[in-house]
Amino acid sequence: MIEAMDLTKSYGGRPAVDRLSFRVRPGAVTGFLGPNGAGKSTTMRLILGLDAPTGGRVMINGRPYGALPAPLREVGALLDAKAVHSGRSAYHHLLWLARSNGLARRRVDEVLERVGLASVARKRTRGFSLGMGQRLGLAAALLGDPGILILDEPVNGLDTEGIRWIRTLLKGLAAEGRTVLLSSHLMSEMELTADHLIVIGRGRLLADTTMRDFIDRNSRAVTLVRTPDTARLRTALEERGALVHPHEAGAWLVSGLTAATIGKIATEQRIELHELAPRTSSLEEVYTQMTEAAVEYRASGEGSVPRIRAETMS
Structure with a gap:
């Protein structure tokens, strides 16, 4: 388990992480979300002892990262897939990591096979694509068979097959009882992968809840109607207090009334319905709405376009 308690990190008097408290528990994939500049990378660096906190503390299984006797056996991390000596082969990159943590040589072959790099194990990493580099970084994270994984944008550069493979892998690792902390800006994939969410903005905690609760509590249910x-x-619907917005292909989005009530009104008025489908917001829509005020970097005109879809439907 990872536990942060009033974790704070300031640079030049400005807090990048501001009294942040949360727990990342085993047995689930926990998504770590926040806009650029929210403090996600700083938080992960603090967890891994790469930066020292200004205040508070963060513990891994009850101890600071620096106190772990064999870190790679307890925590696997992927923060920067490019942090590899380009003159080394994938095999030798992993081999020196294994030797420094007292791991058997056979473990190198095992993780290379698991991430799909066995056929290029002896090739120098300077020729690796972005996706291959991500796979190598994941292999390094898995090398010590750790109970905790901390991954920053692990699907970056992967094709559709690779993304689905990572999703299945992370869910499987969590099902084994491991702790998985996953940071990504790919909301559609996060919605499919994560069980729990921690959302931060400007270094502060915005949400710490299950994926389902996060969407249900922050979305506005609507009904897609086609007639x-x-x-x-x-x-007829507006007379009953509903809000009706045009949607694509001649359909309408109705909020303020349930699908059952809409169907009843249509029956009473003898109006033919071709579609009546309740919908809720997606993770991307709910997340965008929640973090809008916490976005630090915004292009001119960004956010000025009306978000009817985000406010009313998935």
Whole structure:
């Protein structure tokens, strides 16, 4: 388990991480989300002892990272896939890591096979693609068969097959009882992979909850309606207090009434319905709405376009 308690890190008097407290528990994939500049990278560096906190503390299984006798056996991390000596082969990069942590040579072959790099094990990493570099970084994280994994953007550069493979791998590792902390800006993939979410903005905790609760509590349920008699149904629904917005392909999004109520009104008015489908917001929509005020870097005009879809549907 990873536990942060009032964790604080300031640079030049400005807090990058501000009294942050959370727990990352075993048996689940925990998504770590936040806009650029939110403090995610700093937090992960603090967990791994790469930076010293200004205040508070962070523990791994009850101890600071620096107090772990064999760190690679307890924590596997992927923060920067490019942090590899380009003149070394994938095999020898992993071999020196294994030797420095008292791991058997056979473990190098095992993880290279697991991440799909066995066929290029003896090739120098300078010729690796971005996706191959990510796989090598993941192999290094898995080398010590650790109970805790901390991964920053592990699907960056991977193709669709590789992304699905990582998703299956992380879910499987969590199912074995391991602790998995996953940071990514790819919201659609995070929604499919993570069980729990920790969301931060400007270094402070915004949410610490399950994926399902995060979406349900912060989304606005709507119903997709399609009918050949649009004008009459819209009038009938608005008379009952509903909000009706045009959607793609001639459909409408209705909020303020349940799908059952909409269907009942249509029946009473003898209005034919071609589609009546309840919907909720996606993780991307809920996350964007929640963190909008915490976005530090915004291009001119960004955020000025009305977000009808994000406010009303998935």
